[in-house]
Amino acid sequence: DRLRSRFEWGLMVDIAPPDFETRVAILKKKAEKEKIFVPNEVFDFIAENITSNIRELEGALIRLFAHASLSNKEITLEFSKKVLSGLYNKDKKVDITPDKIKSVVSNYFSLKPEDLESERRSSDYVVPRQIAMYLIRDLTNLSLPQIGDIFGGRDHSTVLYSIDKIKKELKKDENLKACIEELTKMLIGD
Structure with missing residues (x-):
């Protein structure tokens, strides 16, 4: 009973997905933390196409880092589009059953x-x-x-x-x- 009453006093907040600027800031912070250079156009591309949540946003960036590292390639907009095509198409193609x-x-x-x-x-x-x-x-x-x-x-x-x-x-x-x-x-x- 005590536990339930404590939960009932909890703060109720509607958590909306982050806006574009916030998504870009999150991506920049993650790249900075990993000490990996990423062009601004790549941050914009990811933030425009992955809008659902922070976990998927960071996951896309980590996938990009991994592919760049494994293939020994520089992170460019073209490279990013190729590597992340399955991720951002997933958000836009809801008719795939x-x-x-x-x-x-x-x-x-x-x-x-x-x-x-x-x-x-x-x-x-x-x-x-x-x-x-x-x-x-x-x-x-x-x-x-x-x-x-x-x-x-x-x-x-x-x-x-x-x-x-x-x-x-x-x-x-x-x-x-x-x-x-x-x-x-x-x-x-x-």
Whole structure:
């Protein structure tokens, strides 16, 4: 009872997403903290395209830092657009549904959408299923348990394993990378 009364006395505040100037300031502070030079036009680009929350904003900048470091490239506006294309398209493309992703992936691999939900464990089914899970996670805001439900009630840990496996393979498998890029273009380009 005492705990409940303390919560009832709490301050109620409506927390709105940060405005453009605040988003730019947050990005500049993060880059300054990491001691990484980022052109102002890149800060503006990120702040214009990622508007939802601070976590996603900082996540985009961290992704940019990582890609620049791993590829040994300078951070430019063009580089940023390429690296972050999946992130800012996600905010603008609300018509990408899990069913659409399953349909595009299954067609690409000459399967039926329901094949992606099956229990079959041959690579003919497993790889497309993992790719579909990866794309749903990347292009929608669904949680791991929600994605698991879409694929025949699979556990969230199975979904996480599938997504991590694709991420790991993307680093070394150029064919998989090309496949994911092509599927993403098919989904976003419609």
